[in-house]
Amino acid sequence: MPKYLKLEDMSIVTQQGKESGSIPFQCPVLTSTNYTTWAIKMEAIMDAQGIWESIEPQNRVAVDEKKNKAARAFIFQAVPECNTSLKRKREA
Numbered sequence: 001m002p003k004y005l006k007l008e009d010m011s012i013v014t015q016q017g018k019e020s021g022s023i024p025f026q027c028p029v030l031t032s033t034n035y036t037t038w039a040i041k042m043e044a045i046m047d048a049q050g051i052w053e054s055i056e057p058q059n060r061v062a063v064d065e066k067k068n069k070a071a072r073a074f075i076f077q078a079v080p081e082c083n084t085s086l087k088r089k090r091e092a
Contacts, residue, residue: 025049027078038078046074 025045030038046052054063054071 027074030079042074042078046071049074 025048027045028034028038028041043052043055046055049070051067051071051074053061054068057063
């Protein structure tokens with residue numbers, strides 16, 4: 001039987017849009033059982049926001065600092081507070 005994400009397993013992440021104000025995205029919260037789905041959804045959301053390149057830069061190109069900070073913010077919104085070891089990393 002497939003498992004479905006519950007509403008409490010989601011967090012609302014709002015990122016300022018370029019022309020139209022803010023755009024809310026629902027990011028799944030990472031759990032011990034949903035990594036594959038979480039990773040696919042996070043990539044899609046971050047790509048739509050134009051910040052996926054800070055996660056997987058192409059050809060070792062320097063990543064824009066603003067995009068790097070935005071990517072970190074999205075990841076922190078989607079990771080439970082119990083994973084505090086991630087807080088020390090300065091890059092997405």
